[in-house]
Amino acid sequence: MRKLAIAAAMAATFISGTAFAEYPEQTINYIIPFNAGGESDVSARFQQPYLEEISGQSFVIQYMAGAGGAQAWSQLNGMEGDGYTIMGINLPHTILQPMEKDVGYETKDLTYINFFHYTPNALFVPKDSEFQNLQELIDYAKANPGLVTLSGSGSNSANHLGQVQFDELAGITTTYVPFSGTGPAVTAILGSQTTGGFNYVTSGVNNGDGMRMLAVASETRVKAFPDVPTFKELGFDIVGGAFRGVAVPKSTPEPIREKISQMVTDVNNNPEFKKKMEDAGFVLTDITYDFINDFVAAKSEEYREIAEKLGIANR
């Protein structure tokens, strides 16, 4: 009996060993839990040719939008864990959603592999807005509580958190108007439907001619916008935005997880990729598989504090 077990174990190691050595040997499906055209899609599109070059396999980007990403994340662990299905994953989304309500997954159930970039929040106004800098907007908002309307993508999102923090630290009251994605939220700013809006820095690159960026919520200034001050420089401790990376189904074997993380890191180290991403307003990060869980745990603590202030930390 014992011999049989050993033989089985050896066979398993052998089979899996060869399988892992070859990985990847077929097309990899890269599922984006949002609609096409958003930051998650665009950054995956940037990665696609480099990932294909490194792995020698094609990467197919598919969209599974719904419930702000929860539709896809709640199904991730039910998918095949053979390394040929990977999924885009975002913070703070996967922390805030389960914190607020039962959305079919818990933050710790997900298998995070690598966060490869980050898009800071930024405060935008239309090009022809009367507000030339942040202080002018704050002064106006102080004089007219509630009158300033700020668009953003969705309720309880990174954009929404930015607006809440801004209100609190600047001692003002603004009205947050949620839209069904960054695209419509930016359109509302461009068309002066709202006074301004919280959106990701990347939107400033695509629509640079129509909007003015008043401040950016990152630690240091963003390379694509060297002239735009950070909130910190202006005296408001607001650092926020969205981290994006890849995740896999829980059943994916360790060696494959490491291999995927390595591929993502390799792409990040490609100077050509780096330049393209930075020109488009993305900030590259390198949060690899070995310490990603500590990173998510630390972020969870951080977001819980903000979520409690917002009154959405229900669970």
Added chain:
Amino acid sequence: MELLGYFVSALTPLNLLMALGGVVLGTVIGALPGLSATMAVAVLVPFTFTMDPATGLIALGAIYTGAIYGGAFAAILVNTPGTPSAIATTFDGFPMAKRGDGSLAVTLATLASVVGGLVGGVFLLLLSPPLAKVALAFGPPEYFWLAIFGLTLISALSVGNTIKGLLGGCIGLMLAMVGVAVVGGDIRFTMGTHTLLGGFDIVSALIGLYCIPVLIDLVATPDRHLKVEQGKRGIRLLEAFGLTWKSKFNVLRSSVIGTIVGILPGAGGSIAGLVSYSEARRSSKEPETFGKGAPDGLMATEAANNATVGGGFIPTLVLGIPGTPPDAIILGALLVQGIKIGPTLFSQQGEIVYTFIFGLLIATALMLPAGLLIGRYAYKSIASIPKTLLVPTIAFLTVIGSFAIHSNLHDVTMMISLGVLGWVLNRCGFAPSPIVLGLVLGKIAEQGFVQSYLIGNATNNITGMFFGRPISLAIVALAIFTVAYPLIFAKRKEKAKKRALDAARSYSQSNGETTVQEIEEIKAPPFDPLAGLKKQIAKPRDVSGMVVSALLIVAAGWAYSQTATMSPMGSVFPSTISVAVIILSIMLLALNFLRKPAAATGETETASVSRRITLVVVMAGWVAAIPVVGFASAAIVAFLILSRVACYEIMGPKRQLIEAVAAIAIVGGLYLLMAKVLLIRMPSGFLF
């Protein structure tokens, strides 16, 4: 002439090949419900990185425009919009096919699509920067009113049955509320399940509501699906040209509407089709023929939805705001290629942009020969294919199509459930189209309303927000005009109708009840305000309608109680709709209490109930079996069972063999299209 130079550079053999191949592939994908332009474009984007940017863009644009056009095939031939843009195509396209004018319908759809596509493309070529401003002028109130305008079409779709039409619209609106709310973030009406978190997918709902009833009714009788055309009339190109020429204003107006709606990032092809359908009906001399196979209705929708392709590229290229999901993917492809989007694109990278636009125009023109050729065989094969193959093939398409949307079996389950529900409701007098309108327009209406309210409230100007903006007011006026027009001009029509009726009277004996009622309507004095009510009460009591309204009151009551725990933003729309459902249902109940019970008709149902039930059971079992035995094997087994269910004749062994081979070829071909071309991961059980 600079533009001419770009035109010549678009004419390389490779570009032409890409345009033709793209259009053909797009048409096939669009014709299969569930497979979308978004999917095809998403898969093909990486291939275009190896090409010259303009050539790659031409290939993507051609697939996109082909897919929008291809949606008409499924709409005309099996009453199921192949893409949401073709919703209004079913209204008249399927009745035309049903009566034997299927090839005329396909040819008309082709001509209208080509004209619409060209008009949209010309606007894109010549007027992009100024037109892009339209996208910015549309704020939340405009989207709200546009959705309301779309909903007014319900009144036209349910003449003589308005309460049921409105209730159907409300059912659709309620379905649209299910899931996580964009504004407010509430989880609504999921009944604790996670499968409903993302709400009802519009495409799977379309497939279910339109296609499953067709299947259920197909197996119930041995009658043919479509009437076969008399004699050899081919594709009836000359006749179609004549009709299009006669309706040139309709086609052009619809193309312009399509272009403008296409420019709006939040709207899209389905709304363009619905709005221009509504306009075509309003301005028609024979609005009563709409919904019964009016070529004008079909042409309006098809011209408009293909015009949205060119229109949608306007904000995409000028502002970097994608008009539709395929535009979003193409925008991503441009960014990855390092092309800087914005107004300067046209001046600084004119070579790429103009070559692309000309390529798109050429692809649209190539749709004419390609479409006519495909259409010629599509109609013939659907009309002449035996039921034993047609039923399982359509059933397989519904399953594979709803699965493909998210690579997810939940959508298939949802599709079948909604389909059965839709069939039952349709039998009780609730047509599927108002439900679909509610479902498609619900989210746009809700978000527009809540956003307008939030902005209006912040600026202390709620009334001004909704009623003080010129574009909003224009849309409101159009909506009122559309609803009121038939009433204002009813009198003028009365006279014309009377004349026509005298001639038609001889038919009344043979046609029975419905025609007799119409005579009563004409005889009623036009100034009696209660005439409509009296006419309604004169109808026999509708017991099934009463049962449905009672159930709706219960459902709406439950929905209303659920809104108590929601945020104010998330609850305003669902609670209003619940109240509307309750009021309308009570009206319907009261009306029926006043009616006399229907006389026993002695009519016996000739259709086979057992076959209908078997079909639904087989399809449910099919979905359940997929994760166990695998997608392909479940499909082949279900295919063979369904062909038995649809079989009304004794087949010789030779035909059985041929059909078995055909079954494997159809299942295998579509499976390979999904797994190998669109690269969707198919579920595999212990078999394959």
